[in-house]
Amino acid sequence: MRQGSINMTLLTYQVFKTVAEQGSFRKAADILGLTPSAISHAVSSMENELGFSLLIRSKMGVTLTNYGSHLLPYVNAVLNSDESLQQAVAEFNGLKQGKVKVGCFSSVCTNWMPDIMNSFKQLYPDITIEVFQGTYDDVAYWIKNGVTELGFLSVSSAADIPIQPLYKDRLLCVMPKGTARTGSKDYMGISEMRNHQFVTQRESTDADIQNFLKENSLDIQSNYHVVDDLSTIAMVANGFGICIMPEMVMNDIPYETDCYPVEPETYRIIGIATLNPGFMAPAARTLYKHILKEYQQEEFKGII
Numbered sequence: 001m002r003q004g005s006i007n008m009t010l011l012t013y014q015v016f017k018t019v020a021e022q023g024s025f026r027k028a029a030d031i032l033g034l035t036p037s038a039i040s041h042a043v044s045s046m047e048n049e050l051g052f053s054l055l056i057r058s059k060m061g062v063t064l065t066n067y068g069s070h071l072l073p074y075v076n077a078v079l080n081s082d083e084s085l086q087q088a089v090a091e092f093n094g095l096k097q098g099k100v101k102v103g104c105f106s107s108v109c110t111n112w113m114p115d116i117m118n119s120f121k122q123l124y125p126d127i128t129i130e131v132f133q134g135t136y137d138d139v140a141y142w143i144k145n146g147v148t149e150l151g152f153l154s155v156s157s158a159a160d161i162p163i164q165p166l167y168k169d170r171l172l173c174v175m176p177k178g179t180a181r182t183g184s185k186d187y188m189g190i191s192e193m194r195n196h197q198f199v200t201q202r203e204s205t206d207a208d209i210q211n212f213l214k215e216n217s218l219d220i221q222s223n224y225h226v227v228d229d230l231s232t233i234a235m236v237a238n239g240f241g242i243c244i245m246p247e248m249v250m251n252d253i254p255y256e257t258d259c260y261p262v263e264p265e266t267y268r269i270i271g272i273a274t275l276n277p278g279f280m281a282p283a284a285r286t287l288y289k290h291i292l293k294e295y296q297q298e299e300f301k302g303i304i
Helices: 010-022 025-032 036-050 066-092 106-111 113-123 136-144 207-215 229-237 282-295
Strands: 055-058 061-064 098-104 127-133 150-154 163-176 243-246 257-263 267-273
Touching (some): 010 025, 010 036, 010 066, 061 066, 098 136, 106 113, 106 127, 113 127, 113 282, 127 282, 136 267, 163 207, 229 243, 229 257
Parallel strands (some): 098 127, 098 150
Antiparallel strands (some): 150 267, 163 243, 163 257, 163 267
């Protein structure tokens, strides 16, 4: 890198961030209201200033170089800090405004986020919530790299990210409708599960289910490795096996299945995570407190 101070503007950082996210100068130009040539010039000027390439340009679009990938989290941090500054100034003036970016996995996105966004908007109409949906791994990556300020994770998937537990979500065994049973009708035991073919999700999709299978020595040999919850349950409903699924997921599922609590009784614990709980932007802190107030079960209140 060249020696001396770096004189890039926040707009330059925003251009780089948007191009990296969109993989296209033209798409970034449309989003930011600039011309593609202005976008290209901003990125080239940034590369000249830094002394190394940030993007690989091709007919298929643009991708980050290794340097660009390592720099992006720092650019996100700068932009988030500017957003925090603007929000803090607004807060000093008695206003509640700004934007909060939240990462969440599928079942939280469908079961909680609409209610969270509606109830929060009634209290704070000038704060916008931007939702990013993905797997546990996606949400953890977004939090660590400054893409989102907050994220919903299971406690077991949060690793070193600080997380406040909110909700115990019971694990169920999901079977095709009318499947003949050999064990108790009130729950599904491990020994009976061993007699069935499983439909499983990729390991990064639901760590809690993978942990349950490993802890109970269920060495699953499955021909079906899907990603999303709905696809998994569709395979089960059509007779291709059984699966383990959190109870929250089974709300509003359009397929007919039989569900039984697993034995031993097991839960995933859903929480709200943020990289720096003691240093959040005002809008993020406001949403964080709102989520704790509305969704944290009594047994978790006061847990740090």
